[in-house]
Amino acid sequence: MSDDRTRPDLDDATVEALGKLSEALETVDQARGFLYAFHQLTGKADRLLQESVELFDAAGAGGLAADLRRDLVGRNVIADRWTFQIVEDFDENYWGTFRAYDQRARDELAGGDRHVFEARMKQRERTQGHPAHEAGPALAD
Template sequence: MTNDHSSPDRTRPDLDDATVEALGKLSEALETVDQARGFLYAFHQLTGKADRLLQESVDLFEKAGATDLAADLDRDLVGRNVIADRWTFQIVEDFDAGYWGAFRDYDARARDELAGGDRHVFEARMKQRERTQGHPRHEAGPSLADQP
C-alpha cells in the first residue's frame, strides 16, 4: 500500500485495524529499544566517568603513600574491559550496528510496505477517538499533506 499524502486524514481509513494495531505495536517496541539504547549510552558515559575518577583516586593513593594499592588499582582496573574484550564504546557500536539497526530497518520496512511510510497511524487514530471535536486545543491537524 502506498499513500500519496493527499488525504488530510492521518488516521489512514484505508488501512484495516489489525494492520494499524500491528504497526503501532512494532513502533512501540522500537521506542522501547530506543529507550534501552539511551540507557546503554548512559552506561557508556558513566563507565567512562568512573574510569577517569578511578585514575584520580590512583594518583591520590600514590600521593598518600599507598603505592601498592595504587599500583594494583592501576594495573587491574584502570582501562579494564567491562565485558570480555570490550570497552563500552564497542558495546554501543555493536548494539547500534546490529540489533538497533535491524530493528529500525524492520520498522521502516513495515511502514513502507503497509502504510506508505506513514508513521504513528495508531496514535493518530487514538487522537481522533479521544479528542473533543470542535473544542479549542483539540484540533485534528496537521494533515498528512502538511508532514515533511
C-alpha cells in the same frame, strides 16, 4: 505519505500491528538510551578511578595505587570489550536491524506513514471543537 494520518484505507489489524512494532522500537530506543548512559557513566567512573589512583599515590599508598592502575584502570567491562564496542555492536547488529524492519513495515503497509495507530487514537480521544484539542497537521477536524 498520506494526506490523512489516520489512514482510513488500512484495516484495524494492520494499524494495530504497525502500532505495536512502533512501540517495540520506541522501547528499544529507550533501552539504547540506557546503554549510552551506561557507556558514559562507565567512562566517567574510569576517569574518577584514575583520579583516585593519583590521590592514593600522593597519600603514600603506592602499592594500592599500582594495583588499581594495573587491574582496574582501562579494564574491559565485559570480555574483550570497552563500552564503546558494546554500543557499536548493539547499534549495528540490533538497533539498526530493528529500525530497518520498522521502516519496511511502514513502507510496505502504510506508504511510509508513522504513528498511524496514535493518529487514530488522537482522533478518537480528542474533544471536537475544544480549543486545546485541535486535530493538527494531517488530521481532519
